[in-house]
Amino acid sequence: MSMTIKEICSKVTPPDEAVLEEARKRTASLLMPERALGELHAVSEKLCALSGTLTPDVKRKAFLVFAGDHGVVAEGVSAYPQEVTAQMIKAFISGKAAINVLAGMIGAEVFVVDAGVATDIDAQIKKDKRFFDRKTARGTRNFAEGPAMARNEAEKALIAGFELASDVFGEGVAMLGLGDMGIGNTTAASAIGAAVTGRPLEEMTGKGTGIAEETLRHKREVIKKAIEVNRPDRKDALDVLSKVGGFEIAGIAGAALAGAVHKRVVVIDGLISTAGALVAHGLCPAVSAYLFAGHESEEPGHKHMLSHLGLRPLLRLGMRLGEGTGAALAMHLIVSASRIIQDMGTFEDMGVSGAL
Amino acid sequence: MSMTIKEICSKVTPPDEAVLEEARKRTASLLMPERALGELHAVSEKLCALSGTLTPDVKRKAFLVFAGDHGVVAEGVSAYPQEVTAQMIKAFISGKAAINVLAGMIGAEVFVVDAGVATDIDAQIKKDKRFFDRKTARGTRNFAEGPAMARNEAEKALIAGFELASDVFGEGVAMLGLGDMGIGNTTAASAIGAAVTGRPLEEMTGKGTGIAEETLRHKREVIKKAIEVNRPDRKDALDVLSKVGGFEIAGIAGAALAGAVHKRVVVIDGLISTAGALVAHGLCPAVSAYLFAGHESEEPGHKHMLSHLGLRPLLRLGMRLGEGTGAALAMHLIVSASRIIQDMGTFEDMGVSGAL
Numbered sequence: 001m002s003m004t005i006k007e008i009c010s011k012v013t014p015p016d017e018a019v020l021e022e023a024r025k026r027t028a029s030l031l032m033p034e035r036a037l038g039e040l041h042a043v044s045e046k047l048c049a050l051s052g053t054l055t056p057d058v059k060r061k062a063f064l065v066f067a068g069d070h071g072v073v074a075e076g077v078s079a080y081p082q083e084v085t086a087q088m089i090k091a092f093i094s095g096k097a098a099i100n101v102l103a104g105m106i107g108a109e110v111f112v113v114d115a116g117v118a119t120d121i122d123a124q125i126k127k128d129k130r131f132f133d134r135k136t137a138r139g140t141r142n143f144a145e146g147p148a149m150a151r152n153e154a155e156k157a158l159i160a161g162f163e164l165a166s167d168v169f170g171e172g173v174a175m176l177g178l179g180d181m182g183i184g185n186t187t188a189a190s191a192i193g194a195a196v197t198g199r200p201l202e203e204m205t206g207k208g209t210g211i212a213e214e215t216l217r218h219k220r221e222v223i224k225k226a227i228e229v230n231r232p233d234r235k236d237a238l239d240v241l242s243k244v245g246g247f248e249i250a251g252i253a254g255a256a257l258a259g260a261v262h263k264r265v266v267v268i269d270g271l272i273s274t275a276g277a278l279v280a281h282g283l284c285p286a287v288s289a290y291l292f293a294g295h296e297s298e299e300p301g302h303k304h305m306l307s308h309l310g311l312r313p314l315l316r317l318g319m320r321l322g323e324g325t326g327a328a329l330a331m332h333l334i335v336s337a338s339r340i341i342q343d344m345g346t347f348e349d350m351g352v353s354g355a356l
Numbered sequence: 357m358s359m360t361i362k363e364i365c366s367k368v369t370p371p372d373e374a375v376l377e378e379a380r381k382r383t384a385s386l387l388m389p390e391r392a393l394g395e396l397h398a399v400s401e402k403l404c405a406l407s408g409t410l411t412p413d414v415k416r417k418a419f420l421v422f423a424g425d426h427g428v429v430a431e432g433v434s435a436y437p438q439e440v441t442a443q444m445i446k447a448f449i450s451g452k453a454a455i456n457v458l459a460g461m462i463g464a465e466v467f468v469v470d471a472g473v474a475t476d477i478d479a480q481i482k483k484d485k486r487f488f489d490r491k492t493a494r495g496t497r498n499f500a501e502g503p504a505m506a507r508n509e510a511e512k513a514l515i516a517g518f519e520l521a522s523d524v525f526g527e528g529v530a531m532l533g534l535g536d537m538g539i540g541n542t543t544a545a546s547a548i549g550a551a552v553t554g555r556p557l558e559e560m561t562g563k564g565t566g567i568a569e570e571t572l573r574h575k576r577e578v579i580k581k582a583i584e585v586n587r588p589d590r591k592d593a594l595d596v597l598s599k600v601g602g603f604e605i606a607g608i609a610g611a612a613l614a615g616a617v618h619k620r621v622v623v624i625d626g627l628i629s630t631a632g633a634l635v636a637h638g639l640c641p642a643v644s645a646y647l648f649a650g651h652e653s654e655e656p657g658h659k660h661m662l663s664h665l666g667l668r669p670l671l672r673l674g675m676r677l678g679e680g681t682g683a684a685l686a687m688h689l690i691v692s693a694s695r696i697i698q699d700m701g702t703f704e705d706m707g708v709s710g711a712l
Contacts, residue, residue, distance in 0.1 A: 031447055032454055033435065033565035037681065038654060038674030079389065079711045087708040091387055096701030098388055104699075105692050209389035210711070298394060316672060317689075318394030325393065332688040333673075336461050343460075345452030352443040355435045355566070 002159050005238070005257075009284040012260040015049035023048035029346040033355070039312065043292070043337035050263055050290050058265055058338050061108035061331055062168055063177040063324045064255055065092055065099060066161065066276075068248035069118035069139030070184030071148065072226070077187045077219045079209045082139075086119045088181045093128050098321055099179055102328035106335070108177065110324075113164060115157055116140065116247025134160040136247050140188075143226045147243045148188070154242035154250050158279075161254025162261075169258060175265040175331060177294070178252045179324025180272035186299065189275035191223045191244035193301045195232045196278045197308050204301035206271075209320075237282025245279065252276025257283070260290040267327040267334065270297040270320065274305045281309055292334060295319055295326030358515050361594070361613075365640040368616040371405035379404035385702040389711070395668065399648070399693035406619055406646050414621055414694050417464035417687060418524055419533040419680045420611055421448055421455060422517065422632075424604035425474035425495030426540030427504065428582070433543045433575045435565045438495075442475045444537045449484050454677055455535055458684035462691070464533065466680075469520060471513055472496065472603025490516040492603050496544075499582045503599045504544070510598035510606050514635075517610025518617075525614060531621040531687060533650070534608045535680025536628035542655065545631035547579045547600035549657045551588045552634045553664050560657035562627075565676075593638025601635065608632025613639070616646040623683040623690065626653040626676065630661045637665055648690060651675055651682030 003011075023045040027035065035041050047056035067089055073082050091097040092112045095104075103110045113132045114121055118139035125131050136157040140148035149157075165176060182188075186208035194204040201220045211219065223244075230243035241250055252268075253276040259266030260280075268277045268291055280287045293306050296313035298320040306313055314330040347354050359367075379401040383391065391397050403412035423445055429438050447453040448468045451460075459466045469488045470477055474495035481487050492513040496504035505513075521532060538544075542564035550560040557576045567575065579600075586599035597606055608624075609632040615622030616636075624633045624647055636643045649662050652669035654676040662669055670686040703710050 030454075031444075031452065032677050036565070036675065036677035037454060038676070040673060040675070081709050081712055084709050087706070088387075091701060091706045091708060094701070094706065096387065096699075096706060098386075098393065098696065098700060101695050101699045102692055105688070105695060209392070314673070317396060317670070319392065319396070320394070321388050321392035329689060329692060332461070333685060336458055336685060339457050339461060340454065343452075343457045344454060345447060345450070350443070350447045350450070350452060352447060353437050353440050356437055 005155060005283055008162060008257050008261060012284050012286045014286055015289045016052045019052050020045055020049035023054060023341065026054060026341055030344045031347055031350050031352055037340060040337045040340060043334055044341035047338050055342055056338050058175045058335050060173050061106055061175045062173045063099060063103050063108055063110045063179050064113055064165060065110060065179035065181055065324055066113045066115045066248035066251040067181040068116035068246045070182060070188055070246055071140045071142035072144055072187050072222065073184040074142050075144050075222045077222055078184045079211045080183050082118060082183045085117050085181055085183050086121060089121060090125060093125050093130060097323060098325050099323035099328060102325050106328060106331050108328065113251055115251040132164055134164060140246055143230060143244050144222050147230055148245055149242050151238060151242045154238055157247045157250035158254040161251030162258045165255035165258035166262065169262040169264050175267065176259060177267045177324045177327035177331065178255055178273045178276065179269055180248050180252065180322050182246055182248050185246050185248065185272045187219055187223060188244060188246040188249060189272045190301050191226055192240055192275040192278055193305045194223065195227060195234055195240045195244060196282060197304050198234065199304055203304060206299040206301065237279045241279045249276045253279035256280035256287055256291060260287045265292065266290055267292045267294050267331055269294050269324045269327040270322050271299040271302050272322055274302060277309055278305055294330035361511060361639055364518060364613050364617060368640050368642045370642055371645045372408040375408050376401055376405035379410060379697065382410060382697055386700045387703055387706050387708060393696060396693045396696060399690055400697035403694050411698055412694050414531045414691050416529050417462060417531045418529045419455060419459050419464055419466045419535050420469055420521060421466060421535035421537055421680055422469045422471045422604035422607040423537040424472035424602045426538060426544055426602055427496045427498035428500055428543050428578065429540040430498045431500050431578045433578055434540045435567045436539050438474060438539050441473050441537055441539050442477060445477060446481060449481050449486060453679060454681050455679035455684060458681050462684060462687050469607055471607040488520055490520060496602055499586060499600050500578050503586055504601055505598050507594060507598045510594055513603045513606035514610040517607030518614045521611035521614035522618065525618040525620050531623065532615060533623045533680045533683035533687065534611055534629045534632065535625055536604050536608065536678050538602055538604050541602050541604065541628045543575055543579060544600060544602040544605060545628045546657055547582055548596055548631040548634055549661045550579065551583060551590055551596045551600060552638060553660050554590065555660050559660060562655040562657065593635045597635045605632045605635065609635035612636035612643055612647060616643045621648065622646055623648045623650050623687055625650050625680045625683040626678050627655040627658050628678055630658060633665055634661055650686035
């Protein structure tokens, strides 16, 4: 029996304030000038608070790369044909995509989820234990003309992501990265970002995989039309998701909620992953305490979306790939932060003189 | 027989432009939208160019942490007593300092160099194979009153760093991080930064390990006086180094030159490490092609010094510790960049459709 979204949200509790306070004291005792490792200390302390211990575990790592197709590609908003979504699933399973290389660097497993790809997936891939078939529908409808999906489809796709991520945590994964693949999905993510933050489309829409200036203007027009036609209610995250979202974004939102329920670390990636986190946050604002922002992407809307979530990105490398790649690079910093607070000596232990 | 600085510089040649061009072509073929991993591609390609191959090696990693004391502490410019320099050497050897934890994350060895510590080093530590005694003098003189060291002392300390780093590369280390320890050394590094870039002291001087606002004003006055008294010649890097520098900064400058001579990767860290790189660059501008900037520190002058070197920092985490810590975190990104260009599939290999 699946939980409802309401039941899921009722299980999310805030992190442990007393442990956060203890973690800050521990940081202050470490053998270095006060908070000299900057942002790394905030990461250490957040890890302690969310897991309720001064010895947070981030050892076993995995990625869920959610894939979905988008009816809005009919409007000519992407530089790539829709068939690439399914082709990239093959590449993820073969281990030759960017996320495989970067996850491999930190010993993280990569799982791929068909959340709503438009085409059939090869039988060979469907048998692979790193592939999960959670197809809610064969792509969304063109949201420039009406809702991307029905409200119950959005809920179904979100719950599927929640349950899958819960299983992954149940297997012992301590830190989960959330990646995406889906031709057209920066259009959906920008629409969610604009709807939720209320910021102008000029600030929220970028060139995605690399469209021309003219196509960018058209993409903004398409999103403007989608918002006028569908009138998503920013106070109702499921309404926003169903009207201008995507199935992979729904899965990511569910997986983000699973981290908060299970009190595990979730690392979000770029624009699409963050759109999923915005949906999760709209349903349950406490989710931010369990999320880390891997990076700030080249997409102009991303920083505003992260700021809405109250998250500071760990990296700013001008990346715009998705798949979870920014989250994978950032996991090294998160593990480093966990080791700093656990393994360093203190002024007292080491007999080093303090400040004058 | 030691080489002279002039002989060292004559051995530095620019990186391979043809390999750089090939590396850019390889990046363009990889299974992702054009340059979608942002800065990571520039790192991959620089690695290829400097090592003259499309399969750059950054496997074996080490840190040289150069330590030195500063006569200018007599002016009351630091928050910590001078004895901390020697105490921290003990901590580095015990493995409990921040650099040990962060170097451990990437499997890098940490070596500590007494380049000019004011006090004696414990006999126990002097026997440790991770410790190198390259003491040129027992700390610098107070440069608010006259030159920090004689010109031949600066040269001796620099050559010692060059030879030590050359030995480390000779042992098979492919990527070397340059760290520092020295109470008072942000005063020396800021003075070098101001002298070399010609920028105003307000932009170039910060709070170091965490001095009060009033001490910061005093620190600026001390540097102003030092520059007036010594009149360092910005066209003569050895003059700048000897008048307002430090022995650890000299060692770092020499080690940076060793990377360029041996065509290996050198990762610089914060303000002090970068001051050493500025000296190396003043002697031999081609050195920048072999340097990577680990991070941009919280010290306000650091970004101007990196910009003078033509380097873009990989991380911006508000760190201000030194020891090589920012370089250690960044090495993960550099290794990742080397794997991206070597291990990813291409559009062609993977049968994925290109842009429309």
